[in-house]
Amino acid sequence: MIDFSLPPEVEATRARIRDFVEQRLIPLESDPASFDEHENITPELLGRMRAQAKAEGLWALGMPKERGGGGYPMTALAAFYEEMNRSIFGPVVFHGAAPDDGNMRVLNMVGTEAQKTRWLQPIIDGEVQSSFAMTEPDGCGSDPSMTYTKAERKGNDRWVISGRKHYITGAGTSKHFILMARTGEDDRTGLTAFLFHADQPGWKIIRRIPIMGPEEHGGHCELEFDGLEVTDDNILMGVGDGLRVTQIRLGPARLTHCMRWTGMGRRALEIAMAHIEQRRSFGTRLVEKEAVQQMVGQAAMELEIGRLLTMRAAWLLDQGSLARKEVSMAKIVVADALQKAVDTSLQLLGAKGYSKDTPVEWMYRYARQARLVDGASEVHRMVLANFLRRQGKDFFAWGTNRG
Incomplete structure (x- = not known):
């Protein structure tokens, strides 16, 4: 039986992350004092918010409990990271941002106990980047x-x-x-x-x-x-x-990018929807115009496709698969879906979206890198083509034996 619902503990944690983001992080985005000179959260503010995340038990959720993390599998992280990145400050506050997230994962998977003590634990604790x-x-x-x-x-x-x-x-x-x-x-x-x-x-x-x-x-x-x-x-x-290390690290790291990007895409559409629900033009609200509905409907659909591909790849990773082709699919689709969602939001917001009155212009500039980082989309399409050549009909098989 296929069940897309989250286990009760995972759903409860996801809801707590959502509340933290809504109540404590999103309000910070409208204050220019929250940003450093490189347009990220200031180190001082980051330290305070990280302390709050730790106190709430929402810290380094993919790391083992015995090392101070949450001990959750990739499928749970897919839900968590999406909620985190509904704020542009979210992932780094919860210690779920790149590159620490990927580095912690590979060190935990293949490091010796001595290496974990020296190199991994200080990263988990947030003492070093x-x-x-x-x-x-x-x-x-x-x-x-x-x-x-x-x-x-x-x-x-x-x-x-x-x-x-x-x-x-x-x-x-x-x-x-x-x-x-x-x-x-x-x-x-x-x-x-x-x-x-x-x-x-x-x-x-x-x-x-x-x-x-x-x-x-x-x-x-x-x-x-x-x-x-x-x-x-x-x-x-x-x-x-070294090549094995890169393979072990980069596959899951690409997927955690996808998890975060779906959250950013959702937030962009949320901002757009709030605007078009109240903005009137030529006698009606924007949300009632068919052309606008086509835009937001398409963007929402593409995000949902990306979410499903991401969760599928996360499930395969939890089963012990490298999920190489599933990660590549998710990486391509979610990168495009993020840019679609943010571009749609900016277009519907008009000058407000192009200005710094909302975080959408920040997201717009950030989103363009998604089709480049951790392998350009063209490289991932090449990976998929090579899998199709080797596997033929088995490329579309169900189950975990998918390469």
Whole structure:
């Protein structure tokens, strides 16, 4: 039997997140003092709201309970993260924002107990911020095999790393890093994931790269490595397992993006609906005009399709599947649905939507990145085409054995 309802505990937690967002976060968005110079929530305000989220038991909900998290599966997170991102401040307040969310998940899945104590626990506790350093100038983006940053063996227990990374989210304020570097020539077994602390010598931030949209805390930075030393005990999984680390991390991370984006899309439509219900033009309210109904109906439908694809992929991940093609489907559809919802909202709001009187213009600039981050939509369509070539009719099979 297929049942799309949420278990009672999950539904109760979702409702508490919704109330927190409605009562405590959304009101902050209309106050310019809530924003820092990079259009994100100010660090001081973030600290206060995070303390409240912790006190309410709504903190790091995907992490194990014994480490201070909620211990919830991906299907529950799909509902939670959607509610969180009905506020543009939501995900970071509840500790469900990228890149910490993805870094915590991969460290919890594959880290040794010593690595979890040193590298994971401070992130869960909110004591440090983390970054995932993979993308390179003229090198890897969607294709990790194009990693040119090198790690060379020094002595019996350490590696020396040299190279460049760019668009590294959060790097300006991060303390814990997962760094992808080449340790061999083979594209599948020649990459290794290293853990390092910001205070270690041998690396620097070249610049904080200006971007079109609002920024996460710490921005998107270009990094240079020139003699960074990392010991063997700070290798994640093993030498040559870097590609596996990226696969384990990036699939679920792409899906948590989708979870958050559906919430942002919903909020954009909520703002639009409130406007068109009361705005009158040429004798009737906007909501009564057929052309307007076509716009909001289409945007709502596309969001709902994305929500279903996201929940399907989350369920497969909970069953132990990599859900590669389901995650790719969700990533494509939800990225488009988010942009559709925000663009529709802005159009219906008119000048009010283009101004900073609502968060819709913020969302509009943010939404454009959705078709690029964690793999461009064209790359994910290529992934789906390759699955179809290999699987034929089985591409459309039901159940968990879907690749």
